[in-house]
Amino acid sequence: MDPKTIVVPFGGHDNELTALEYAFNLAEAFESHVEVWHISPDPATAIIPYVIYDMPVYPEGAFAEMDKISEKNKILARDKYLKTARKMKIDHLEKVGIVKHASSSFHTAIGQAGNILSIRGRVSDLIVMSKPLKKHGENDVVTDVLFNSGRAVLLVPPEKEAKKFNGKVLIAWNGSRESSHAVALSMPYLGQGNTWVLTEEDGESRKFPLSASDLADYLRRHNVQAETLKGLKKESSLSVSILNTAKALDAGMIVMGAYSHSRMRELVLGGVTKFMLHDSELPVFMAH
Secondary structure, three states, X not given: OOOOEEEEEOOOOHHHHHHHHHHHHHHHHHOOEEEEEEEEOOHHHHOOOEEEOOEEEOOOOHHHHHHHHHHHHHHHHHHHHHHHHHHOXXXXXXXXXXOOOOEEEEEEEEOOHHHHHHHHHOOOOEEEEEOOOHHHXXXXXXXXXXXXXXXXXXXXXXXXXXXXXXXXXXEEOOOOHHHHHHHXXXXXXXOOOOEEEEOOOOXXXXXXXXXXXXXXHHHHOOOOOEEEEOOOOOOOOHHHHHHHHHHHOOOOEEEEEOOOOOHHHHHHHOOHHHHHHHHOOOOEEEEO
């Protein structure tokens, strides 16, 4: 089933424009509708009060000032969104309806971004997000959406101009439930070009319950001519090996399961998910 509804959070920052443009490119390819969401923080939870005699006391004028800033940011985000939609010839809909061409709409909400995006994501086919910046805590939002939306997240690294999806996909496969979910949700994007299946190990000594060949056979039954890759080059880490293989193949997207190990283990010890969230130079299609 082709993606017909794509959700994109957009705060109005320039580093988020690549993700917005990438979503518009997908909408053009699949005749989809893009829901652009500008989410402002709730002043009641965003403003830290003083505590006097065990009672919270908020700085005078803090709520009014935050409302003023939020309104300014909303107007800026909408202007940038409209400018981008016009540039890419995407039809902006003031009133959302069913149209059979690429279209988009702008929405606003107040609250916790991860929660709002998770809820909206459940009635979408894909959530496209800008690669999180380490210093801004955006990793928490992406992780919340991965765990709670039931949908895939496509993370797009910021560039000067978004590249169109070239149809080439590298699947990083470990036979886990998370990997299987990612592959199932990525089916509309497979088969448009080359598809490769990559595992850390091959042969009878592999530690994975399902081999690359098992997945390739499944994909061929769906008319996706997938090629298995053997002899993964050992580099400084598995994550670096996956990324460098994808770059060497000119893959336009890496498909993988997110947090196949426990979330705590990955956060403490590091892992492929953590690396891809922050350091991938290519779009990464993830599902939990």
